[in-house]
Amino acid sequence: MDDIDPTEGRLHRLRGRLSRSQNAVGRSLLGLLGGGDLDEDSWEEVEDTLLVADLGSAATGEIVATLREQMAVRNVRSESEARALLREVLIDQLTPSFDRSIRALPHGDRPSVLLVVGVNGTGKTTTTGKLARVLVADGRRVVLGAADTFRAAAADQLQTWAERVGADVVRGKEGADPAAVAFDAVSRGIADGVDCVLVDTAGRLHTKTGLMDELGKVKRVIEKKAPVDDVLLVLDATIGQNGLAQARVFAQVVDITGVVLTKLDGTAKGGIVFQVQRELGVPVKLVGLGEGADDLAPFDPAAFVDALLG
Structure with missing residues (x-):
C-alpha cells in the first residue's frame, strides 16, 4: 500500500x-x-x-x-x-463562486456515485486512479468500476491503481456491456457499504451517436440503483480548441458537473481553463500537474491566477 x-x-x-x-x-x-x-x-x-x-x-x-x-x-x-x-x-x-467540491460523500444508505468521462488518451483512467487516491487519503472507502470494457488495458490499469490504495475494482470481460459493469460496481458499493463508487467509462469518439448511446445507457442503468452525484469530464489541457470541441460532444450526452484538466503543467496556455468553464458553464474542479501519482490537485482560481502571473 x-x-x-x-x-x-x-x-x-x-x-x-x-x-x-x-x-x-x-x-x-x-x-x-x-x-x-x-x-x-x-x-x-x-x-x-x-x-x-x-x-x-x-x-x-x-x-x-x-x-x-x-x-x-x-x-x-x-x-x-x-x-x-x-x-x-x-x-x-474564473467564477470563484462555483462549487468545486467533489461530491463523494455517502448518502446514509448508499454511496455517492461519480462518473468519469472523456476521450481516450486524455488521462481519464489515470485520473480515476488518482482521484481514488485522493478520496482514500481523505478517509473514504472506494469501489472502482472499470466500465471502459473496450480496452483491456484500461481495466488492468485501474486494477493497479486500486491495489496501490486498497480499493476494490469491479470489472467485466473484455467487450462486456459497460452499463452492466457500472451497475455491478454500484451494486457492490451499496452491498459493501462504501462511501463512493467511481466509474471509469469508455471514451471512443469515432461516432458521436455510438458514444451518446453508450454513455447515456451507462448513466440510465446506474440510476436504477442510485443517483449519479458527479459527472467529471477529463480534458487534456494541451490540445486547446480541439478539447473544447470534444467537451461539447460530451456535454450533449451527459450532464457534466465538473471538469478535470490534465497536463496543465505541459501547456504554456493556461487560458484553456477560462474557455472550458465559460463554454460548459461548469467549474474546473481538479487539475493534473504532472505524471506523479499525487499530482492531481483541487483547482483554486486565486492560486491559479497567481501562478499565471508568476
Whole structure:
C-alpha cells in the first residue's frame, strides 16, 4: 500500500511547476499594463497576448473591456497596481463562486456515485486512479468500476491503481456491456457499504451517436440503483480548441458537473481553463500537474491566477 501525499496545499506545492511554463503570459501583460496610459496598439497587444494564451475571444473581450475601464478609474501607474487589478479581473473571470467540491460523500444508505468521462488518451483512467487516491487519503472507502470494457488495458490499469490504495475494482470481460459493469460496481458499493463508487467509462469518439448511446445507457442503468452525484469530464489541457470541441460532444450526452484538466503543467496556455468553464458553464474542479501519482490537485482560481502571473 502506498503512502499518499496529503491533498491540502497541493496546488501551492505544484505552483512552481505551473508557473515555469505559464508566467510568460503574466510577464508580457504586466509589462504592457504597468506603465499606465495605453495607446490602441498596446491594447491590441494585451488582447493578442490573452488570445495566444487560449483564453478565447469572449473571455478576452470581457477582460480587456474591464481592464480599460478600471485602469482609467483607478489611475493605474505602476506594475504592482497593474498586477493587483489584473489579478482581480482574472480571478473574477474564473467564477470563484462555483462549487468545486467533489461530491463523494455517502448518502446514509448508499454511496455517492461519480462518473468519469472523456476521450481516450486524455488521462481519464489515470485520473480515476488518482482521484481514488485522493478520496482514500481523505478517509473514504472506494469501489472502482472499470466500465471502459473496450480496452483491456484500461481495466488492468485501474486494477493497479486500486491495489496501490486498497480499493476494490469491479470489472467485466473484455467487450462486456459497460452499463452492466457500472451497475455491478454500484451494486457492490451499496452491498459493501462504501462511501463512493467511481466509474471509469469508455471514451471512443469515432461516432458521436455510438458514444451518446453508450454513455447515456451507462448513466440510465446506474440510476436504477442510485443517483449519479458527479459527472467529471477529463480534458487534456494541451490540445486547446480541439478539447473544447470534444467537451461539447460530451456535454450533449451527459450532464457534466465538473471538469478535470490534465497536463496543465505541459501547456504554456493556461487560458484553456477560462474557455472550458465559460463554454460548459461548469467549474474546473481538479487539475493534473504532472505524471506523479499525487499530482492531481483541487483547482483554486486565486492560486491559479497567481501562478499565471508568476
